Amino acid sequence: MRILIVEDEPTLGPQLKATLEGAGYAVDLATDGEDGHFLGATENYDAAILDLGLPEIDGLTVLDRWRREKRNFPVLVLTARDSWSDKVAGLDAGADDYLAKPFQTEELIARLRALIRRAAGNASSELIAGDVRLDTRSGRVTLAGEPVKLTAQEYKLLSYLLHHKGKVVSRTELIEHIYDQDFDRDSNTIEVFVTRIRKKLGADIITTIRGLGYQLDDPQG
Amino acid sequence: MRILIVEDEPTLGPQLKATLEGAGYAVDLATDGEDGHFLGATENYDAAILDLGLPEIDGLTVLDRWRREKRNFPVLVLTARDSWSDKVAGLDAGADDYLAKPFQTEELIARLRALIRRAAGNASSELIAGDVRLDTRSGRVTLAGEPVKLTAQEYKLLSYLLHHKGKVVSRTELIEHIYDQDFDRDSNTIEVFVTRIRKKLGADIITTIRGLGYQLDDPQG
DNA sequence: CTTCGACAATCAAAATCCGCATTCGGGCAC
DNA sequence: GTGCCCGAATGCGGATTTTGATTGTCGAAG
Incomplete structure (x- = not known):
């Protein structure tokens, strides 16, 4: 954010x-x-x-x-x-x-x-997608009830995607919202973090829309 | 586009x-x-x-x-x-x-x-032809309610045809609107994509007008 | 009705693009 | 100093796009 x-x-x-x-x-x-x-x-x-x-x-x-x-x-x-x-x-x-x-x-x-x-239109402080829960108040993330340790950047990325659940989020948009003004736009940092998050939370949590960006599936959407 | x-x-x-x-x-x-x-x-x-x-x-x-x-x-x-x-x-x-x-x-x-x-004369962000729906906002395509996965080019081609529903669209026109300036104009790329779209959405979605181009039928028009 | 030519559709292989995993060095915190 | 996290670089692998060749189809003319 x-x-x-x-x-x-x-x-x-x-x-x-x-x-x-x-x-x-x-x-x-x-x-x-x-x-x-x-x-x-x-x-x-x-x-x-x-x-x-x-x-x-x-x-x-x-x-x-x-x-x-x-x-x-x-x-x-x-x-x-x-x-x-x-x-x-x-x-x-x-x-x-x-x-x-x-x-x-x-x-x-x-x-x-x-x-x-x-x-973002969320009433509660908890963001949920599938088995993953993220509590914005405590900064904790759980997978099927089990706590998962995320690093700062991983957390930011996941949190942004959860705030925009269902929407396709381009790499540019992610970079713009996760980093401040001066940041080298062409590097594969985002990919790296997506990979790391997938490793911790399961590969299917984040969907890749080839050529456009990433998307977090909304089960009821 | x-x-x-x-x-x-x-x-x-x-x-x-x-x-x-x-x-x-x-x-x-x-x-x-x-x-x-x-x-x-x-x-x-x-x-x-x-x-x-x-x-x-x-x-x-x-x-x-x-x-x-x-x-x-x-x-x-x-x-x-x-x-x-x-x-x-x-x-x-x-x-x-x-x-x-x-x-x-x-x-x-x-x-x-x-x-x-x-x-293109469309009020909503959803383009519809028969059982096929394309939402320009989220970039999703469904066939009779079921989501269909299209690749980037397939999507572009379909989207252009839907924007010009009912009109006969020549191959040249398609190439001009899907690709930018520098593109080798003589190849059968368009035919290939039309074939693939037909395979995914049903053969009758796109009509061939021999010698002129393709057309997307407009059921109510 | 048949044949021919032009155009369209399909298929398979080649080329290209894009995303992913992995590695590694630097920096920061402890 | 040590360990962890971050971000950059690299090469790989699969998906996608493109090309070229082949097969199929339509329509007009004979």
Whole structure:
């Protein structure tokens, strides 16, 4: 999952980035509204964290522009203190959730997870396909009830496929969502991880659509 | 389906081409208006993506010339930012859709699909002929409800015929729309694929019109 | 009705493409 | 330092595409 953070404070921004990366997300950080808007408009994110108090362009403006441009990834807005008006305005402009500063990183992560889950249309924190279950809350994966140890990248890849169950996902799309901006696009990394996941969870979990990408079968779809 | 991209930016152009090819299209790329106009006037495309800011000839001029020459493939115009005037001018000159830069590749693909669909007079994303159904969104084909596995080329061929249901389609036309510019025109590749599709979906799905080409019967039309 | 020629369909082999397994070096964490 | 994970490179194998040759079919003309 790939996240965009738009945050100007020189300490908080990088700190957030580090925390989220530690939690297994691919993170891009923009330090002003101009840059933030551009990234959100150009790249493919699964969610964004947006500070409302920004230099150059105001956070609300950024959000408003994204929505006008039909960018509909979920946005979590950071408001200074309990500024009630900001909160209302943010929700009006199309924010999906808000969090008042200062906040606990744990809460931020929990809310982020909920947002991404909701955006994918899943009610529960558990993603299921066949015998495989992935709990986004604990980060655990089980195969027919037995716990399976996945590495960070394996987990990310599987999680993205589960979030888009039934859809054919191209290699490009996977790379765009699992890694952040700068990544060498032509290598067989994705294939390697698919192979490793198949080795751990069984070959039939991921279907190859030759020439197009990979697909996770949806039993009831 | 064959697409023409007219885009001068040295990174965006090839990148788009690669993405669309990954999505199963045959793509030609022109890097200036002169070349773009020539290709669009000479070859047969199912759609074109046209950047308005071009060297040599302006994008609008290219579009205008095509329309004067009665080239009526759908054109998706790329406008810089939300330049309102460009948008209006583009639609005036005969563009079928527009997209403001920067955009997300997924959205571009979705719109392109819609354009081609609309141009063929289809409202839904599902193409139907007899017992055969093809969903352009997911890329799935079913025969009487049962899923059928088609290879990339088989799919392209079938999809083109379905888009032109009822019409007699010549071999040349098929080759022109399934492959891009450089392709050896005299071979019996098309016949081979027709045979294979018939084997998978039943012989009566595609009718041969001797001396002219192939035709997909339209039961209700 | 028969024959001939042109066109279409089929088959098998060759060439190509694409994905997969494996290996390996570097880096990071413990 | 040691072990594990990541990502790049390589070669293999199978699927797919293409080619070329052969067989089959249709339609017109005699």
